[in-house]
Amino acid sequence: YSYQRLQDLDNAIRELGDAKLFEYQPQYKRYVFKQDVQFNRGDATIAPSNDNFLVRAGIAITRLVERLKADPSKRGIKYLIIIEGMASRDNYPDNFELSYKRAKALYSFWKQENIVFDPEVCEIIIAGSGTEGVGRHTGHEESKNQRFLIQIIPKVAY
Numbered sequence: 168y169s170y171q172r173l174q175d176l177d178n179a180i181r182e183l184g185d186a187k188l189f190e191y192q193p194q195y196k197r198y199v200f201k202q203d204v205q206f207n208r209g210d211a212t213i214a215p216s217n218d219n220f221l222v223r224a225g226i227a228i229t230r231l232v233e234r235l236k237a238d239p240s241k242r243g244i245k246y247l248i249i250i251e252g253m254a255s256r257d258n259y260p261d262n263f264e265l266s267y268k269r270a271k272a273l274y275s276f277w278k279q280e281n282i283v284f285d286p287e288v289c290e291i292i293i294a295g296s297g298t299e300g301v302g303r304h305t306g307h308e309e310s311k312n313q314r315f316l317i318q319i320i321p322k323v324a325y
Contacts, residue, residue: 188224189317197318200224206313209259211252211268213276221273225282228317236288248284249292249318250274256298267295273315 189198204217213221228248235241252269254262270293277283284291296316 188220188227197316199314199316204315206269208255208257208313209265211265211272213272218276221276222280222282224317225277225280228319229282229284231319232285232288236285244321246289247292247318247320247322248289249294249316249320251300251316251318252295253300253314253316254295254297255313263295263297265295266297267293269313270295270315 188201190201191198200220202217202220204213204221206212232246232248235244235246250270250273252266252271252273254266254269256262259265274291274293
């Protein structure tokens, strides 16, 4: 695949930013939700106040995947959709497991809401980065790391 084709894919994925639900962080090449979806310390329960936002975000991702699938210039491309849960450095003993549970909670929520990503085009990865990773909040904002990240990565299908 040419450099231009890879650039076109990257630009297509950036359409998520147009949905006003995601913010693209170019320095990390990832999206974060524009609305804070925070968790309480040691908890992986999604607060009901986030339901409407998360439904709209899930629909925006599925629509993007449908557009990418329908585009003839993007045939042969598949996507990894990584739902990454995170945790704050707060001495909670199971932060890595907790971060995975947070990501799994979002995946389960979307399934419950009939938001399903086309398996012909997408591979969903549920991951927890615990207290590690790049682009983390620090200092007095450490608790903001109790969140999700969404990463959509194109890959060439064989």
